[in-house]
Amino acid sequence: MQKVKIPHKVDPVRAAAKKLDYDGYIPRDKLERLAGVVETVLSDAEVRLSFSVDLQGLTVIEGSAGAAVKCECQRCGDPCELGLSADFHYTVDEKKARDLGLEDDYDFADLDEFGELDIYNLVEDELMLSLPMVIMHPEGECEMPEGGVYGKIVTENTESNPFAVLGKLKKS
Ligand SMILES: [Zn+2]
Known part of the structure; x- marks a missing residue:
């Protein structure tokens, strides 16, 4: 199956009403913030996303993302390739989630003035958060x-x- 390019922005409420799923990629040249914290972004970001409305009526965005990056090993200074992967679980209904006492179950995604979610931004945040604090080759491989x-x-x-x-x- 051919991978599709993930849309940059989506109206999550409409996407959830239609139960939309995406399986695709974000081109690596769009991952500029990630590129700023690693040496090189080696691959496109592979992204899976599902929009849904859960039993409590919250609009939920679940998914996973992965990308290969190259960093400098902090032990030996040589290049070190790393596969990043992140699973995420967001809702855009922060107030409702808090009212229901579910604030620990979700991350909260902010929408822009058009009610749209910037998916590139969200995925990039997740990939950056998944970077280890200290990047090193596996023990003994430096x-x-x-x-x-x-x-x-x-x-x-x-x-x-x-x-x-x-x-x-x-x-x-
Ligand atoms: Zn090393």
Whole structure:
């Protein structure tokens, strides 16, 4: 099945009334904010979205998004490719959700002056939130310089135990 481009903006109330589903992509050149925090965005964002009205009458937007990005490894400084993925669960009826005591069950999406939801913005927020706090290669997969050691670990050992250095000398 050919992937369709996700619409940039949707009226979520109408989309929910029609129970619209989208399975498509957002072109990577539209992910400018994400591109600003990583080294390179490597792929389009794959996006699934469903609009519905739930049992409490809330307009709900559920879905998932994924994208591949390249960052700098914070351990070795080499490029590090990363697959981002996010699941989300929004409603546009913040007041109603709070009145029902359901504010913890949803994120709240704001609509623009035309009552439309900026889907690109929402997906980009989710992908940025899914970035790990510290981006590193998996343990043991960093390219280390010849004979290199993890500088930080060595320093910590030396500080906490001055004899560690002696022990090391003896062994060698
Ligand atoms: Zn690394």
